[in-house]
Amino acid sequence: MKDDEDRFQEEPPKNDFLDNSVNSGNKIKYKFCPNCGKKLPEITNLKYCTNCGVDLNYVKEHGFLPPTQNQYYYSQPQDYSQYPVTNYPYKQKKASISEEELPYTGDKELWGTIQSIGFPILAFIIMNGLILAVIFAMALIIYDVDLLLNIISNPFFIVFATLVELMLIVFPIWYAGKFLNKPTFENRLKLLGFTTKGFEDKEIVKEVLIGLGFAVVGLFIVAASSIAIQFFIEFVFNVRIINEAPTSDADVLITGADILVLILMMLMMILVVGPCEEILFRGFMMRGLTRTMGDNWGLIITAIIFAVIHLVGLFIYIFQPFVFFILFLYLFAPYLAISLMLGYLYRWRNENLIAVIVTHGVYNSLTILIAFFFTAF
Structure with a gap:
């Protein structure tokens, strides 16, 4: 049971990646989750989406979303606002015009x-x-x-x-x-x-x-x-x-x-x-x-x-x-x-x-x- 719980936890970032300047007034930059479309903080070692919990490393490695029935690749949303800012590869998809519009x-x-x-x-x-x-x-x-x-x-x-x-x-x-x-x-x-x-x-x-x-x-x-x-x-x-x-x-x-x-x-x-x-x-x-x-x-x-x-x-x-x-x-x-x-x-x-x-x-x-x-x- 303990092993299962560990799967859902984000590995804590190493001290080398912490940046105190984030908490000293700099704004956090955001990208977007490929699964739910919500904003993601651009931080180092961000493994899961903070909103839906999808495994971002899985998406980056395989090029598609993990199967929803396999909960191994999902985690509970977490707060990463204290983590350092970095560039993240996911961008919001541009909206297209439907026939009705x-x-x-x-x-x-x-x-x-x-x-x-x-x-x-x-x-x-x-x-x-x-x-x-x-x-x-x-x-x-x-x-x-x-x-x-x-x-x-x-x-x-x-x-x-x-x-x-x-x-x-x-x-x-x-x-x-x-x-x-x-x-x-x-x-x-x-x-x-x-x-x-x-x-x-x-x-x-x-x-x-x-x-x-x-x-x-x-x-x-x-x-x-x-x-x-x-x-x-x-x-x-x-x-x-x-x-x-x-x-x-x-x-x-x-x-x-x-x-x-x-x-x-x-x-x-x-x-x-x-x-x-x-x-x-x-x-x-x-x-x-x-x-x-x-x-x-x-x-x-x-x-x-x-x-x-x-x-x-x-x-x-x-x-x-x-x-x-x-x-x-x-x-x-x-x-x-x-x-x-x-x-x-x-x-x-x-x-x-x-x-x-x-x-x-x-x-x-x-x-x-x-x-x-x-x-x-």
């Missing part, structure tokens, strides 16, 4: 600022790198520069480049799974706000109609911001922006496009560009930044990054500093305006992406349609 993640801690900004930028770099790699491969095969330019400006190549945007959602969907108890594809999209779960048919129709309405509003906002920045540039820099000729490669492309290609491009905007970019920017970037930097800063920084990324082509094609500055200023304002509108819509719809995706896709389609008719007629 997915609709209520407003107060949940998600990915940090670095991930929120870094993954979208990395995704755009990889996407554009892939497109440039395809162009470079064609250049090695086709030595005729004019033919290569014709291929690149072909509407079907633009459709291909649009489909490449599907890779934009790879990073956010992959990383969202780290915060879920059940990281299914559906749950990952739910965490990013792309879901109709819990919506009745009337509510889905309402979200779509809101998206359509904001797409039209977006046209007026962008037009107003373009006019305002144009007046600003003319007043401050005495530079006049002329819009008589097509102002971008997209306009030149649309001029020669037929109706079938036009419809195909509009569908790509609605089915690919809208969902992918909104999952990336609003569903991942803004959702993360609002939790680390606050609602307003999260919205503003997301809008700025969204606008700058869409103007990356200027850094490649424009070499004159003043021309680059004027064009950047002229194009940045409309992109910033539409991105701010999308951010406010996302916030208003309680971080659900249905209306935002509809707005983005339909707005892009309307701009293509308007550009087509203006250049064709």
